[in-house]
Amino acid sequence: PRKRGPKELTGMVDLTRDSTGKTRARLLDLVPGRSGKAYATWLSARGDAFREQVKVAALDPFAGYKTAIDDKLQDATAVLDAFHVVKLGTVAVDEVRRRVQQDTLGHRGRKGDPLYGIQTILRAGAENLTDKQWARLTAAIEANPAHDEVFVAWQCAQQLRSAYHQKDLAEGRQIAEKVVESFHTCP
Structure with a gap:
């Protein structure tokens, strides 16, 4: 998740590496608000199949995002983004x-x-x-x-x-x- 601008938007970005190992950032969605609840709601809306594919979730050091990952992405490893x-x-x-x-x-x-x-x-x-x-x-x-x-x-x-x-x-x-x-x- 990323905070974008004064309107408090949270961006969901796919940082999956391609076949050559290069990261190709792809914006998945922007949601209003900067909260763990907003992130958890977004993750819930994606469905089980999507959530099961997430192996690593990069986030900024905001406890709400970590809580959402722990709750909705139990099998994923949470890491701070670079x-x-x-x-x-x-x-x-x-x-x-x-x-x-x-x-x-x-x-x-x-x-x-x-x-x-x-x-x-x-x-x-x-x-x-x-x-x-x-x-x-x-x-x-x-x-x-x-x-x-x-x-x-x-x-x-x-x-x-x-x-x-x-x-x-x-x-x-x-x-x-x-x-x-x-x-x-x-x-």
Whole structure:
């Protein structure tokens, strides 16, 4: 399910892979509302044959959708969609940056503060950074040893992001498993 625009629509999208392994997103339906009830009603209306074919249901981190999947798609595995997983990783980097900013300078970020100046760079994919952005990132991290925490968080988010950019699904899975296995050791 996806929220679309200010009218609170929930979109149902088929993300089934084709015979070559490529995902071909296909909009199945848009329903008014953003609730587990709206999603459950939509699933019920599809019938048993449709619901039995669903093996994996990707969703955003909204408990209502998870409840609807548990209720209507008992045999399906519920997973967070890639967009929201990467977004959660990016939010974690932002939280680390803010905390380190507060701990080192005693205030929220301001213009001229090293970590404040790289907040948009930290939200970008490493493969998209220009040489100038890399230099700014490096300078901000090297400005204070405490900034290493921000860099470690950013590297973790980049690894997480890279799992979804792999052409080979097995390679992406290996990266994702490595990231998950590292959680218990992460400061």
